[in-house]
Amino acid sequence: MTPEVSADVVTQELRGRILVVTIDNPPVNALGANVRYELQLAIEAAETNAAVDAVLLLGAGRNFIAGADIREFGKAPLPPSLPDVCNQIEACGKPVVAAIRGAALGGGLEIALAAHYRIALADAKLGLPEVALGLLPGAGGTQRAPHLLGAKAALDLMLSGRHLGAKEAHAIGLIDRIGEGDDVLTEGLAYTRALLTARAPARRTRDANGLADHVASRAAIDVARAETSKKSRGLFAPLRIVDAVRAALESPFDEGLRHERQLFLQCLDSPQRAGLVHAFFAEREVLKAPETRDAKPRAIASVGVVGGGTMGAGIAVAVLDAGLPVTMIERDDAALARGRAHVEKVYEALIAKGRMTPETRAAVLARFSGSTSYDALGAADLVIEAVFEDMAVKQAVFAELDRVCKPGAVLATNTSYLDIDEIAASISRPADVVGLHFFSPANVMKLLEVVVPAQVSADVVATAFELAKKLRKVPVRAGVCDGFIGNRVLAVYRAAADHMMEDGASPYQIDRVLREFGFPMGPFQVSDLAGGDIGWATRKRRAATRDPKARYVQIADRICERGWFGQKTGRGYYLYPDGARSGVPDPEVEAIIDAERERAGIAPRAFTDDEIIRRYMAAMINEGANVVHEGIALRPLDVDVTFLYGYGFPRHRGGPMKYADSIGLAKVLADIREFAKEDPIFWKPSPLIVELVEQGETLASLNQSA
Numbered sequence: 001m002t003p004e005v006s007a008d009v010v011t012q013e014l015r016g017r018i019l020v021v022t023i024d025n026p027p028v029n030a031l032g033a034n035v036r037y038e039l040q041l042a043i044e045a046a047e048t049n050a051a052v053d054a055v056l057l058l059g060a061g062r063n064f065i066a067g068a069d070i071r072e073f074g075k076a077p078l079p080p081s082l083p084d085v086c087n088q089i090e091a092c093g094k095p096v097v098a099a100i101r102g103a104a105l106g107g108g109l110e111i112a113l114a115a116h117y118r119i120a121l122a123d124a125k126l127g128l129p130e131v132a133l134g135l136l137p138g139a140g141g142t143q144r145a146p147h148l149l150g151a152k153a154a155l156d157l158m159l160s161g162r163h164l165g166a167k168e169a170h171a172i173g174l175i176d177r178i179g180e181g182d183d184v185l186t187e188g189l190a191y192t193r194a195l196l197t198a199r200a201p202a203r204r205t206r207d208a209n210g211l212a213d214h215v216a217s218r219a220a221i222d223v224a225r226a227e228t229s230k231k232s233r234g235l236f237a238p239l240r241i242v243d244a245v246r247a248a249l250e251s252p253f254d255e256g257l258r259h260e261r262q263l264f265l266q267c268l269d270s271p272q273r274a275g276l277v278h279a280f281f282a283e284r285e286v287l288k289a290p291e292t293r294d295a296k297p298r299a300i301a302s303v304g305v306v307g308g309g310t311m312g313a314g315i316a317v318a319v320l321d322a323g324l325p326v327t328m329i330e331r332d333d334a335a336l337a338r339g340r341a342h343v344e345k346v347y348e349a350l351i352a353k354g355r356m357t358p359e360t361r362a363a364v365l366a367r368f369s370g371s372t373s374y375d376a377l378g379a380a381d382l383v384i385e386a387v388f389e390d391m392a393v394k395q396a397v398f399a400e401l402d403r404v405c406k407p408g409a410v411l412a413t414n415t416s417y418l419d420i421d422e423i424a425a426s427i428s429r430p431a432d433v434v435g436l437h438f439f440s441p442a443n444v445m446k447l448l449e450v451v452v453p454a455q456v457s458a459d460v461v462a463t464a465f466e467l468a469k470k471l472r473k474v475p476v477r478a479g480v481c482d483g484f485i486g487n488r489v490l491a492v493y494r495a496a497a498d499h500m501m502e503d504g505a506s507p508y509q510i511d512r513v514l515r516e517f518g519f520p521m522g523p524f525q526v527s528d529l530a531g532g533d534i535g536w537a538t539r540k541r542r543a544a545t546r547d548p549k550a551r552y553v554q555i556a557d558r559i560c561e562r563g564w565f566g567q568k569t570g571r572g573y574y575l576y577p578d579g580a581r582s583g584v585p586d587p588e589v590e591a592i593i594d595a596e597r598e599r600a601g602i603a604p605r606a607f608t609d610d611e612i613i614r615r616y617m618a619a620m621i622n623e624g625a626n627v628v629h630e631g632i633a634l635r636p637l638d639v640d641v642t643f644l645y646g647y648g649f650p651r652h653r654g655g656p657m658k659y660a661d662s663i664g665l666a667k668v669l670a671d672i673r674e675f676a677k678e679d680p681i682f683w684k685p686s687p688l689i690v691e692l693v694e695q696g697e698t699l700a701s702l703n704q705s706a
């Protein structure tokens with residue numbers, strides 16, 4: 001049976017007696033059904049054509065092959081299967097050579113492993129990253145890699161998902177030769193000719209002797225199993241990879257392949273695969289905000305940062321690490337010295353860990369300068385303000401920027417909550433003002449909310465996305481509202497956690513349950529890490545505008561009133577004896593909670609772990625849907641990426657919106673309606689969820705529409 005569409009994605013050309021087979025399926029030569037079909041035809045042609053002595057496999061463009069076509073997962077499979085194509089390549093009676101430049105990943109590397117010889121250019125990236133998609137290499141990779149490389153190296157490749165450069169790939173025996181030049185066709189032809197001259201046979205990876213030492217292989221598998229059980233708690237694919245390698249060791253090759261297929265199909269069917277593939281595409285989709293399509297970014301060659309506190313210094317480091325010069329502005333010499341010290345401390349820590357040399361630090365810091373005068377920002381292409389979170393203070397800074405910055409400079413604020421429209425409206429060039437909301441520590445956290453005020457021009461937004469790329473951040477476009485996407489949703493599910501605590505769940509149970517769900521930390525641990533005083537200040541700021549009828553849990557205030565702000569003060573929800581970084585439960589906190597329950601007239605009840613998840617997630621999903629409904633987030637996937645990169649949401653669940661679809665929106669709505677019976681002010685179903693449930697639709701159905 002042939003696939004429905006065939007589109008010349010594999011070309012054949014006879015060069016002398018070598019059949020050059022080029023996979024040409026932009027953008028990355030993924031192995032869609034057409035490619036598999038045409039590859040099969042090419043190998044058949046090589047077998048039957050007496051004028052062909054050898055086959056050379058190449059990728060057109062910058063890459064060899066980036067793997068299976070990820071978009072096909074979850075759809076009805078079309079023949080031929082990739083394992084069959086790989087087997088056919090391996091079985092070819094004439095030598096097949098893979099010549100690799102750029103990515104040879106996943107199924108792409110499996111094609112190369114099925115070929116008889118491999119040459120790669122210096123720029124090659126070789127790997128089996130399926131684990132990052134909740135999969136295992138399913139086209140013979142779990143069998144051929146151990147036979148070729150040995151169990152230990154193969155397990156490392158598959159469990160880490162790492163991309164290897166040509167040198168390392170050569171050193172471990174994954175490729176036979178490194179091509180010296182930069183033209184993959186020339187290098188590939190030269191190598192194939194040399195093989196033909198030497199009468200090299202069709203050498204099959206299945207016959208390689210990487211697993212010859214049974215005892216050492218067995219030991220490597222046992223170590224990998226023990227380490228994997230410890231490290232990848234809750235993840236499905238990693239242990240299946242270990243199982244597949246055991247099958248490679250213990251079974252005849254074809255039986256090992258059958259075992260791999262079964263394990264692959266189990267992974268393919270798992271919700272974790274669906275979550276991880278969603279994350280893969282979502283993190284690429286967020287880059288396509290409308291402004292990045294419609295406008296050209298302005299050039300950014302120098303950056304100013306106003307404010308040398310934790311945030312300002314972290315932003316400065318992120319910008320320095322991207323290779324750009326930074327000018328930091330502070331109000332006086334002492335504050336500037338502190339700002340510089342904050343920056344230097346980051347690099348000192350890297351030197352202490354052996355991750356940077358003093359010479360590199362000196363080179364980086366040579367790009368850093370400071371001033372107490374705004375005039376030093378006259379030449380900056382982009383300025384990021386990171387001063388105290390107060391409207392008057394921010395507006396004063398922007399008045400100065402308006403005065404000194406050159407026309408066309410982008411003026412960004414790092415505010416977390418304030419109304420950026422109001423900041424923009426206070427100066428003469430509102431079209432240049434954008435929000436760049438970094439997350440702490442700003443040089444580490446990947447998320448960057450690009451907050452788009454009403455008057456901003458499209459090229460300024462495009463510039464913000466371009467900057468994110470330079471800083472290696474994941475940008476998410478957000479509209480203006482209190483808290484933008486992330487902190488706005490956080491405020492709501494945090495309140496749900498507080499309600500559960502006051503109603504009878506302990507903060508320690510809530511944290512444990514959320515860790516088991518996959519978050520690295522629970523909400524009360526996060527609060528202790530961030531510093532309870534930050535949330536306290538926000539609550540005080542909001543006190544005047546809070547709905548007096550809305551439920552307000554005072555436990556956090558009681559804890560803060562004692563000066564217990566978390567790790568930095570040695571106690572918060574947890575005790576941190578002698579500066580420990582992981583806390584222990586505090587009976588005094590439990591007593592405070594008891595007293596608060598009594599004051600509020602609440603008889604505590606027990607919560608099951610399941611109910612904690614249902615309430616926490618329903619709160620997160622409902623507010624996430626509101627954020628989409630109001631256009632603050634472009635699509636549900638923007639909410640997902642925000643939570644994956646800024647809030648530790650477990651990647652294998654794809655993000656809160658993907659999770660909502662996976663458990664069923666109707667169930668989420670039923671939960672919200674049930675919870676609303678006790679507290680209708682807090683639990684108001686999002687109109688978007690109601691609408692989608694009525695239509696029988698998913699949140700994912702909105703992901704295409706922006």
Ligand code: 3H9
Pocket residue numbers: 027028030063066067068069070071082083103105106107108110129130133135136137138139141281284285
């Ligand atoms: C597998 O192989 C399973 C097998 O073992 C078994 C099968 C039986 N499919 O990242 P970029 C798209 S699992 C479909 O921005 P870069 C991507 O969405 C696979 N599409 O470029 C984007 O589309 P758009 C194992 C794919 O230069 C465009 O290509 N392989 C695929 O920064 C450009 O991508 C992997 O996990 C794909 N496989 O990076 C490798 N790959 O323009 C996954 C990319 O519409 N890919 N696209 O947004 C990558 O790691 C990077 O894309 C790569 C290029 C390094 C190749």
